[in-house]
Amino acid sequence: MSHKLRTRFWQVLGNAFLLFAVFLTVMPYIYMVTSSFKPGSELFSIPVRIFPESLYLGNYELLLRETDFVRWFLNSVFVSAARTALSIVISIMAGYAFAKFAFRFKGVLFVLVIAMLTLPIYVLIVPLYTMMITFGWTDTYIALILPVAAQAIGVFLARQYLLSIPDEMLDAARIDGAGEWTVFWRIILPLSKPVIAVLGILFFTTTWNDFVWPLVVLTESRMFTVSLGLPTLLGPYSQEYGAILAGSFLSTLPIAAVFLVMQRRFVEAITAGAIKG
């Protein structure tokens, strides 16, 4: 009996601890969402209240009508989708070469890929920016998509996954007269669906949330992504906290939607490097 009681005691205590952590985690989100529906007078009122007195939509009107937010949002959608698609294709192709072929310099080339996993982007950001100026690519979509499309983690995960596909399957197709491209297009790609999903989530999230690279190559507001645009609303002359929180909330929705639809894959995607590495 006392043993059962002790178990209960620890269960209550442990879950209280975890729920407190949940509370700390969720609180800023709740505050962000509720405050986005408050007029300025309520936002800056003492004592601080969590929930608004009434549903005020002025912040959203201001955000959508008087800032470039819609444009930023569309920029982010386009850039994230394009960069994700491109990164997936080249990752799977390279991963396939590393997983299923024997060729000269394979080891050296793979080390070159792996070396990029830990190298900070800050090492190359200054010359890369100079290059963008030379190409005339500042304030363009291509600068946000192409130079950052080669992601080592993508090649690594694709290779890891494709290693598990039996060679016999590919050889059978070759004996039936399929060319190498057909083997890739008809067999490898359809079989790669799970790793494509993982890479898609990974690349889309990181591109959507990317701040450093857009900060460097973009100067014109109409080219901004959401991540770059939102903080500019917090300028020295405008303190539109309400609109900023509304924008933060809206910009989180796409990722949150993907997260809710594909929870398991999502966790797998983000923790993939850890478990397989």
Place this chain on the structure above:
Amino acid sequence: MYREETQATQEHGAGKPPGERRPTAGWWRRNQRAYTPYLFLLPFFSIYCVFMLYPILDALRLSFFEAGGFGTPEFIGLGNYRQLLEDPRYLKALENTTIYTLASIFILSPIALILAVTIRSFVVPWATFKSFYRLTFFLPFITSLVVVALMFNVVFDPNYGLLNAFLTSIGLPQLGWLRSPDLALPSVIMVGIWTYVGINSLYFLAGLQNIPDELHEAAAVDGAGRVKTFFYVTLPLLKPVILFVVVQATIFSYQLFELPFLLTGGGPSDATLTLAIYLYETGFRQFDRGYASAIGYSMALIAIAIAATQLYLYRRLER
């Protein structure tokens, strides 16, 4: 091989005299196995060479030059690196970044471990609770750091923020948080912990799930209590994951940029200046490309040193 050839003849030679076949087609049929891997690697490595490898080497070259403004760069050997060692702002950035890293290792990682062990233990026997905790702790990591910073700007606001409202309600004096030189760095560290503790507890959780239950049962049969089991069974088996988490935390802590940049801009009076922010200011505000490249390479050296240590420790763990 024979069948391939006949099919090639059927495809390309249909209705045409043999002499008019494309001469390359047969050659390609015979040699495609040898060239295919290179063709599949081509897109990745083209982008890689142009936009990564070349800039990395260019940065190395630049770091040996006095390359400020638009004048002709002048070779100064290790001059930039020597200057780093005497630059008070660089040393301040190094110090701040190191403090943040130490906090990641000695505050963040243990909290993450405790959370993971609690979720995994008998304390939470219900699967729905387990996945609820897991999903919640995952949220901050997928939220854009920009949104995190904007949220905490409001939370830390000295006049209208949640934190000071809480302090007032329990009768404590209000604090300046991000605007105070003493509290700015601890505040940024708090936001960093909030952002990354969840994902690290998920890493630990994945590691804990790889430990078979039988081991714990065996320890219990041998009369070991829960605390003893944790320290003598669980913790030693968790070493590789602990090493992974600590190394990841260290590498990424040294690259800290977004949070302090957006929360404080590196201030007040450089209290939250990090290596990456200093590089950004040097390279993109003062346009001193040579010095910025040297800062970048110092960051790369730190990352390489950490990765090498990790490799060494892994080898020792495996033995």
